[in-house]
Amino acid sequence: MGIEKDFEMTNLSLNKYLIANIGNGCKAKFCLDTWVGNGPLKERFPALYALARNNNCKVSEFWRRIGEIEMWDWVWHRGIRNDEERDQHLELIEVLKDQRLKESEDTWKWKTRPNEEMTVAMDTAKSELVRMESYKKRIPDKVELNCRGINIEDLLCSRCERDEEWTEHLLLKCVLARATWWNIMAWLKLPNHEEHNSCEEMMQHIQEQNCSKDWKQLITAIIMITMWQIWKSRNELIFKGLNGSVTRTVDEIKELSFLWIKERSKLKNLDWERWKDFNIRDIIK
Structure with missing residues (x-):
């Protein structure tokens, strides 16, 4: 100004x-x-x-x-x-x-x-908010950008460099993503995600469980936060050169989900020590 x-x-x-x-x-x-x-x-x-x-x-x-x-x-x-x-x-x-x-x-x-x-007038176009609706194929991964006509010389996954970087690989199949999901699913006391071939399958699987609506919403929120943190780790590597560890990513998922759910849900008295072990079955059915 x-x-x-x-x-x-x-x-x-x-x-x-x-x-x-x-x-x-x-x-x-x-x-x-x-x-x-x-x-x-x-x-x-x-x-x-x-x-x-x-x-x-x-x-x-x-x-x-x-x-x-x-x-x-x-x-x-x-x-x-x-x-x-x-x-x-x-x-x-x-x-x-x-x-x-x-x-x-x-x-x-x-x-x-x-x-x-x-x-205060805007000098440039509006900032784009990343929509983490990955199961609807909206993530701008390398393969997606290439399909949109953007020339990407190296299509390999930015994190593992073993396969082309497409949505399901980046969020589910990449060795670092699999390690992240293994830790998160173990924390949630749920079967490992590897049986799912897509993010959409994973979300659908949660909805088909014989659990309460509140429980499904809780797990769905944590899954979406996990997808976001995996995507965020990829961007930090590409744009900032920060190669975050799986342990750090998992810790951030637990902390972010705790703070978000404590603030946005009915679980106002959620305890961090219990959350770290996901010992909450008695307060949400």
């Missing part, structure tokens, strides 16, 4: 005088701008701010849609290790639980003049 330079000349912070009304989240910065609460999130959650891999990200870069599930997601340079970080993470989940992105553009208003808004 042009006025930013004028503020810099007077050693004043523009962020102190503007509040963002979030639309699509493509202009406001998640950590640095005031868009939820009374100040920037970096001031309210300093421990999480120190963990952030990129503190300059826009709000839209932290918003994810996994099938029909929408959630806030973060990229940190390491996992949560202490009570302060975990407490701040849970508080942040609570702060953002009612926040959703919209189709409209972000707008800004002066804190001292709340009724006047300053529109």
